[in-house]
Amino acid sequence: MVRAPCCEKMGLKKGPWAPEEDQILISYIQQHGHGNWRALPKQAGLLRCGKSCRLRWTNYLRPDIKRGNFSKEEEETIIKLHELLGNRWSTIAARLPGRTDNEIKNVWHTHLKKKLKNYQNTRQHSITVPNAPSQSQSMKSNFPTDHQQGRIECEPVSPQQSSSEFSSVTEASVLTNNMVIKDEQMDTLAETCPVIDESFWSEDLSAANSSLQSDICSVNDELQLQFPLSPVRENVKEYTFNVDNGMDFWYNLFIRAGGLPELPEF
DNA sequence: AATCGCAGCAACCGCTCCAGA
DNA sequence: CTCTGGAGCGGTTGCTGCGAT
Numbered sequence: 001m002v003r004a005p006c007c008e009k010m011g012l013k014k015g016p017w018a019p020e021e022d023q024i025l026i027s028y029i030q031q032h033g034h035g036n037w038r039a040l041p042k043q044a045g046l047l048r049c050g051k052s053c054r055l056r057w058t059n060y061l062r063p064d065i066k067r068g069n070f071s072k073e074e075e076e077t078i079i080k081l082h083e084l085l086g087n088r089w090s091t092i093a094a095r096l097p098g099r100t101d102n103e104i105k106n107v108w109h110t111h112l113k114k115k116l117k118n119y120q121n122t123r124q125h126s127i128t129v130p131n132a133p134s135q136s137q138s139m140k141s142n143f144p145t146d147h148q149q150g151r152i153e154c155e156p157v158s159p160q161q162s163s164s165e166f167s168s169v170t171e172a173s174v175l176t177n178n179m180v181i182k183d184e185q186m187d188t189l190a191e192t193c194p195v196i197d198e199s200f201w202s203e204d205l206s207a208a209n210s211s212l213q214s215d216i217c218s219v220n221d222e223l224q225l226q227f228p229l230s231p232v233r234e235n236v237k238e239y240t241f242n243v244d245n246g247m248d249f250w251y252n253l254f255i256r257a258g259g260l261p262e263l264p265e266f
Numbered sequence: 267a268a269t270c271g272c273a274g275c276a277a278c279c280g281c282t283c284c285a286g287a
Numbered sequence: 288c289t290c291t292g293g294a295g296c297g298g299t300t301g302c303t304g305c306g307a308t
Contacts, residue, residue, distance in 0.1 A: 015301095015302090036293075038293060054295085087298085090295075101295095101296070102297095
């Protein structure tokens, strides 16, 4: 379906908003709500398309918009969520009250990408755990075929707000010898973590889930493989998963794909 | 003082999603 | 089930301000 650009009609203004336009939009929404964005500009007497109005309102004029620089905590939250979710700016924004997806996206591209390297350098991939859920403390890692036996243990590294879905982001690494990996050791990860079967990469998410479910988790854990993240090293792919055992812990999982040319996205 | 280059940010564009007809 | 159109999302653009030369 081919749709004409929303501002193609002659007479619709584009570009920066004038203060008068802002005032008209604010007044109208305060009185009537936004309802149908497409109809709004005509009803409000604005020479803008509905899309432009919606963007201006949601990214700039909304009363609950938080102004000013991002705090260190907010930046760290963005970095962590981006690590988990990728470029899902709206999802990330939903976890930062008063911040918009556009703002977060801009901050990411202008500031945080540069900081990320430093951030990653300070992270430690830890794998032993006093407080992790007992069912997860020792998870088998009998990968699908043709691989070595391994074992992972996980430790919550950064407990956050308990109500959050990501209440505790946890680092874990799959290794053959149950060893702690630090970032400087990641270069050797391709040699140390288990090789998995090629079919693992080509299967869809649910198939991968059930594969990991049967091969990694203890009997009563329900594992949900979530987001394939950017490869941390050649042939090593990082996944986020959680173990639905009531504790709401999230883990990162490093898996080596043995010599595969392309790792398809799920 | 003038020019240039870059960073930051607001806004646009094109696409997908999804609800309703 | 298919089609349509509104809303939302993520990528990109381009303007503006500021510091360096």
